[in-house]
Amino acid sequence: MNKQTFHLVSLGCAKNTVDSDSMAQLLLRDGYRAVDDPSRAHVLIVNTCGFIGPAKEESLRVLRELAEGKKRNQILIAAGCLTQRYGAEVAEKVPGVDGVLGTRRWMDILQVVRELRNGPHPEPLYHLPEEAKTVGTDEHEAMRVSVAGASAYLKIADGCRRPCAFCAIPLIKGTAVSRPIESILEEARRLRDMGVRELILIAQDTTDYGHDLGMKDGLAILLERLTASVPDLDWIRVMYAYPGYVTDRLIDVMASSRQVLPYLDMPLQHAHPKTLYRMRRPSNIDWVYKTLDKMRSRIANLAIRTTFIVGYPGETEEEFQALYDFVKEIRFDRVGAFQFSFEPGTASEPLGDPVPAEVKAERYARLMELQQGISLQINQSYVGKTLDVLIEGRDKEIAIGRSYRDAPEIDGLVFVEGNAPIGEIVPVKITGAMAYDLTGVPVPSLINL
Numbered sequence: 001m002n003k004q005t006f007h008l009v010s011l012g013c014a015k016n017t018v019d020s021d022s023m024a025q026l027l028l029r030d031g032y033r034a035v036d037d038p039s040r041a042h043v044l045i046v047n048t049c050g051f052i053g054p055a056k057e058e059s060l061r062v063l064r065e066l067a068e069g070k071k072r073n074q075i076l077i078a079a080g081c082l083t084q085r086y087g088a089e090v091a092e093k094v095p096g097v098d099g100v101l102g103t104r105r106w107m108d109i110l111q112v113v114r115e116l117r118n119g120p121h122p123e124p125l126y127h128l129p130e131e132a133k134t135v136g137t138d139e140h141e142a143m144r145v146s147v148a149g150a151s152a153y154l155k156i157a158d159g160c161r162r163p164c165a166f167c168a169i170p171l172i173k174g175t176a177v178s179r180p181i182e183s184i185l186e187e188a189r190r191l192r193d194m195g196v197r198e199l200i201l202i203a204q205d206t207t208d209y210g211h212d213l214g215m216k217d218g219l220a221i222l223l224e225r226l227t228a229s230v231p232d233l234d235w236i237r238v239m240y241a242y243p244g245y246v247t248d249r250l251i252d253v254m255a256s257s258r259q260v261l262p263y264l265d266m267p268l269q270h271a272h273p274k275t276l277y278r279m280r281r282p283s284n285i286d287w288v289y290k291t292l293d294k295m296r297s298r299i300a301n302l303a304i305r306t307t308f309i310v311g312y313p314g315e316t317e318e319e320f321q322a323l324y325d326f327v328k329e330i331r332f333d334r335v336g337a338f339q340f341s342f343e344p345g346t347a348s349e350p351l352g353d354p355v356p357a358e359v360k361a362e363r364y365a366r367l368m369e370l371q372q373g374i375s376l377q378i379n380q381s382y383v384g385k386t387l388d389v390l391i392e393g394r395d396k397e398i399a400i401g402r403s404y405r406d407a408p409e410i411d412g413l414v415f416v417e418g419n420a421p422i423g424e425i426v427p428v429k430i431t432g433a434m435a436y437d438l439t440g441v442p443v444p445s446l447i448n449l
């Protein structure tokens with residue numbers, strides 16, 4: 001029996017977590033054992049993030065820490081987005097890295113480990129092919145999922161074909177490649193059989209699903225097929241919709257399915273047409289107003305999340321004010337914001353990074369303060385109502401979970417008095433509200449229905 005061990009650090013977004021868990025599955029299947037303590041691992045892996053400056057720094061820091069503590073019998077592999085784009089620089093900046101794996105070569109992990117463990121490697125071993133391998137093939141025999149308790153991320157596509165000027169993802173990941181629908185359905189069934197209650201569909205742009213497979217309205221079709229294929233799976237959540245691509249058919253599925261959650265995550269990035277134009281994003285704000293109106297009128301209790309960038313090059317006070325007024329008017333349930341951080345090689349490069357850091361920080365603080373007040377008011381409107389809550393943990397006599405309004409890690413929590421069972425979805429009467437989180441008590445008469 002293989003007594004070898006690995007320690008894997010996953011950085012960045014949920015899409016990266018899926019790749020990390022896929023690598024872990026391959027290693028586990030080969031007899032490796034996962035360990036929390038890096039000093040006890042034979043193989044050290046960091047699945048890096050290359051999204052923005054601070055994420056890159058964190059990736060390098062984690063790699064350096066592991067490299068500095070590395071023992072003679074250990075190998076260190078840098079994988080993920082940062083290495084896909086800057087593989088040679090990463091190996092140069094972090095002496096001690098033995099293997100470099102591109103983001104779409106995660107399925108080579110066993111091969112790289114075997115090659116590295118076969119004998120001395122004076123130079124790092126690179127697995128960084130230019131051409132992306134399709135993520136839909138099953139040759140790697142790993143599920144494209146990350147499971148945490150009763151919730152699982154399922155990756156439906158990888159890469160992005162949008163032209164957003166600030167974003168390095170297309171440079172890192174290449175264009176969008178969708179997974180075949182049957183392969184996604186098969187994984188959904190397996191996850192259901194494993195006891196998963198919530199399936200979270202992710203991709204860089206989920207609304208683009210199936211375009212490369214010649215499908216029209218691919219995401220709506222996928223959801224129709226999914227709900228038919230796993231009718232007993234409780235929650236299906238869709239993340240990362242692209243403005244302009246939320247179609248009537250998609251709205252229909254969300255409105256009519258009891259499984260597809262009334263939750264829309266649509267990163268808008270800005271609300272002033274000129275800023276959006278410079279961002280190379282859809283700049284038709286009328287479409288946004290109309291679509292949100294349509295969705296709100298057709299999908300009962302819709303929760304809307306979005307993300308914005310403040311301090312984009314050329315953002316005037318007037319442009320920022322338009323964003324501020326828009327947030328005030330729409331009253332999103334959740335808003336995330338980033339201060340613009342310049343990414344070399346992106347289409348925004350000629351614009352530089354001219355908005356001073358203190359202006360960015362001040363605008364960010366103003367926007368978030370506005371949103372906190374809105375979130376609090378919306379949360380307060382739930383007091384006295386009953387929400388289904390997926391229980392995920394416990395702290396003493398308080399169970400901690402999420403409602404349909406809360407995606408893991410980025411949204412709020414519901415703190416539930418008592419010992420509601422972990423992994424179950426329980427009806428909870430909301431008794432208190434904070435800016436992000438809610439508190440409540442289980443509704444006993446409903447629990448055993």
Ligand code: SF4
Binds near residue numbers: 160161162164169242
């Ligand atoms: S939609 Fe735009 S921001 Fe999102 S991954 Fe694609 S290029 Fe980047």
